[in-house]
Amino acid sequence: GAVVSQHPSWVICKSGTSVKIECRSLDFQATTMFWYRQFPKQSLMLMATSNEGSKATYEQGVEKDKFLINHASLTLSTLTVTSAHPEDSSFYICSARGGAGGLNTQYFGPGTRLTVL
Amino acid sequence: AQSVAQPEDQVNVAEGNPLTVKCTYSVSGNPYLFWYVQYPNRGLQFLLKYITGDNLVKGSYGFEAEFNKSQTSFHLKKPSALVSDSALYFCAVRDSLNGATNKLIFGTGTLLAVQP
Numbered sequence: 001g002a003v004v005s006q007h008p009s010w011v012i013c014k015s016g017t018s019v020k021i022e023c024r025s026l027d028f029q030a031t032t033m034f035w036y037r038q039f040p041k042q043s044l045m046l047m048a049t050s051n052e053g054s055k056a057t058y059e060q061g062v063e064k065d066k067f068l069i070n071h072a073s074l075t076l077s078t079l080t081v082t083s084a085h086p087e088d089s090s091f092y093i094c095s096a097r098g099g100a101g102g103l104n105t106q107y108f109g110p111g112t113r114l115t116v117l
Numbered sequence: 118a119q120s121v122a123q124p125e126d127q128v129n130v131a132e133g134n135p136l137t138v139k140c141t142y143s144v145s146g147n148p149y150l151f152w153y154v155q156y157p158n159r160g161l162q163f164l165l166k167y168i169t170g171d172n173l174v175k176g177s178y179g180f181e182a183e184f185n186k187s188q189t190s191f192h193l194k195k196p197s198a199l200v201s202d203s204a205l206y207f208c209a210v211r212d213s214l215n216g217a218t219n220k221l222i223f224g225t226g227t228l229l230a231v232q233p
Contacts, residue, residue, distance in 0.1 A: 002163070034221075042225070043224065043226050044207070049220070091158075093160050095221075104149055104166070104168055105151070105163060105166055106151075106163075106221055107163055108153070108160040108162070108163075110159050111159060111160040113158065
């Protein structure tokens with residue numbers, strides 16, 4: 001299997017509130033999950049790498065206190081955007097490594113569209 | 118450092134004609150190469166990969182790609198394009214070299230437009 005789900009698929013929130021996005025590997029165990037951000041008509045920007053049971057590794061320039069990542073189990077990782085502001089509006093995509101393609105292949109969720117008013 | 122380049126922002130092709138989406142890469146060790154497709158407001162769907170073995174890799178939806186080490190290329194191809202193939206295509210690479218970053222690096226994407 002190689003199915004990755006994300007919830008919610010879209011969310012609209014007021015500035016200053018926090019938003020949690022869930023990423024699940026539905027039919028395989030993923031020791032490593034990734035969170036990406038994509039701006040319109042641009043490529044994916046890796047935000048952080050999440051390993052089950054340990055702290056996430058954030059990419060340079062990504063605020064770890066703003067984008068909280070938790071990878072509590074082999075099938076679930078969550079991204080919480082804390083005190084969201086309009087500039088955080090974006091398309092967030094998670095990815096999990098493993099599944100039918102083995103540890104070399106990453107499978108992606110359908111994405112979450114975040115709009116901060 | 119690893120990198121991947123997709124030189125074309127957009128590729129236009131008529132339905133039924135062959136299509137090629139270009140990708141070149143740079144890594145220190147051996148490359149792990151991938152193609153993904155993205156439809157509007159959706160995540161990325163895995164198409165195919167090259168890890169080792171036969172240079173010609175066949176993937177989903179009739180797509181294939183050829184690994185060319187001397188030209189450091191991994192172009193995506195399909196013999197006969199469909200209108201439904203219209204989407205954004207991403208090439209990605211990861212370096213197999215021990216100690217190199219284990220991150221998947223993406224190209225900037227190529228928009229494929231298939232005209233009926």
